[in-house]
Amino acid sequence: MPSGMMGGMPMMAMRGHMMKIMFAVADADGDGALSFEEVTAIHKRIFDSVDANKDGKVTTDELQAFMRP
Secondary structure (H helix, E strand, O other), rough: OOOOOOOOHHHHHHHHHHHHHHHHHOOOOOOOOOHHHHHHHHHHHHHHOOOOOOOOOOOOOOOOHHHEE
């Protein structure tokens, strides 16, 4: 596979496509805009996923564990 390509799709186009998907998922009410509440809800879900021991804090160890494949 050529460098910068994934299944024939240039990486920049792939990133743009992923951004559209992420926006659509975050736009819970489907109004085409992200409210503060929608953005906050996304950040809370991410934080909760990283906070492995559910103590309300994220340590560097938890962040590193979360980022591992």
